[in-house]
Amino acid sequence: MKTALVTPRYPPTHAGGGEISARLLAEQLQEHNVADVTVYAFDGEKEETVGGVPVRRLADVPQYPYTLPNEIAYRKLREEDLDCDVLHAYNMHLHPTVGRLSAHLGVPAVATLNAYPLIDWGDISITPSLQRKVYERTVLRFERPRLKRQMRNIDLFLPLSSAVEQVYRKHGFADADYEVVPNMLDPSFEVPERTSGDSERTQLLYVGYLRDSKGVRHLIDAMDHLCSAYELKIVGDGPEKESLERRAAASEANERIDLTGEIPYERVTKAYTSADVFVHPGVWPEPFGRTILEAMQAGLPVVATDVGGPAETVPQPALRCEPADSSGLAVCIEHASKHRDRIGVENAHLVRERYSSDTVVPQFEAAYERVLGE
Structure with missing residues (x-):
């Protein structure tokens, strides 16, 4: 099975836990012989192999407004003439691109839900910055309907928790298909020997x-x-x-x-x-x-x-x-x-x-087989 993993950033570019989780997914799918993975990232212009996984960095894209990076990513991926059985969108910002590409190519798509970029942050107890608040009240207000329509072309959403699923069901994706698949442990995370420290506290x-x-x-x-x-x-x-x-x-x-x-x-x-x-x-x-x-x-x-x-x-x-x-x-x-x-x-x-890879990777495999069967 050939899987194209589409993500805004990929290690060694690092912005947080999402990039770590994308790397673990790609590497563990390969290690468990579930899929041949190629990563398509948008944090530079370079082809390389990272942890045994081929990574094609196609362009640098901005984060805002969401229409712009999604349009750039869509055109770049169209030029790639992708050879894959499944598209997998990771780290949220390019999910509309993957939905649109899935419809164009006739290739099934899944998407991990691990953030809420198209939802007004105040609705989920996040205090937005002034920049974000202005964006939500202006550009995003007009962007959101079209970007959500593109996302709805994705066959199966993979929220990290049922809490994420509930948020998306309340904000425009009530009838979508979901399968909760959590993050997995990093096998390279080594726990040092415990120390008692000097404090009695x-x-x-x-x-x-x-x-x-x-x-x-x-x-x-x-x-x-x-x-x-x-x-x-x-x-x-x-x-x-x-x-x-x-x-x-x-x-x-x-x-x-x-x-x-x-x-x-x-x-x-x-x-x-x-x-x-x-x-x-x-x-x-x-x-x-x-x-x-x-x-x-x-x-x-x-x-x-x-x-x-x-x-x-x-x-x-x-x-x-x-x-x-x-x-x-x-x-x-x-x-x-x-x-x-x-x-x-x-x-x-x-x-x-x-949360070990032996437990979580088969859940991804089942998700891929489900959309391929459908």
Whole structure:
């Protein structure tokens, strides 16, 4: 089976977890002999092989307005005279292109749903930037109907979680076909030996982008509900970093809160091993959450809010609370700390069982066979 994987960016170009997941998909499909994959990316002009997968970078395309990159990508892909059995759209921004190309070529298409670019962010609890707000009220308002029509040519949508499916059903894709397929573990992710650290306090850890929707402000507020036996490390950067630093400085727990900023990936993996509890306090329907998988691989209990994909990944009800509830976060954190050894072992076993490539890749294979059969 020949699969054309279409994505805006592909490693070593790196913007976040979506690029890591696209690489894992391509490499693991090849390694499991499910498909011969060729990646078509739009982050340069170059042909190369990355991790054993041929990658054709056809052009540099802008992110906004969505019509422009989709028109450029469609024309470039038409010129390629694609030889494939299945088209697979990844990382959202070029899904209209793949739908349009599928209809033109008569080749079946699937698309992973891992973001919400065509939906007004305020509808899903994300505070948009001024640029995004203006775009939504002007250009996107007129672009959206045509781009959605092109997306509807895709035969099967593969949301990372049922939460993503629910969002898309409410925003113009109620009658589409869906099959939930989650992200998979990165087999190259190596968990260092756990360290006890020098502190006798319970070490809480957050890793991720610092923006309003991530809810980190509520995690900082939760520290005021926790006794002095707890300290918090926040790893990451983003537009909310300065306001979070001010919030931490004004907290009674300010001496127990450390915002490290962005750090090298090697140090992030070590941060998992020196932590006792991982906390993911998002307030929006986040599609999945790769850092949650990494924390669970490292044997940590994970506290999360009961919204989006993270709520489906964290199996313990006592470790999930309502979004924007700092006191609820504190209660969950105390429970996680008290039972951390048992829960950590449970989590490490669960992610190996549910999210390994041996479990997830056959789900992609079944999706391809389904659209080919139809």
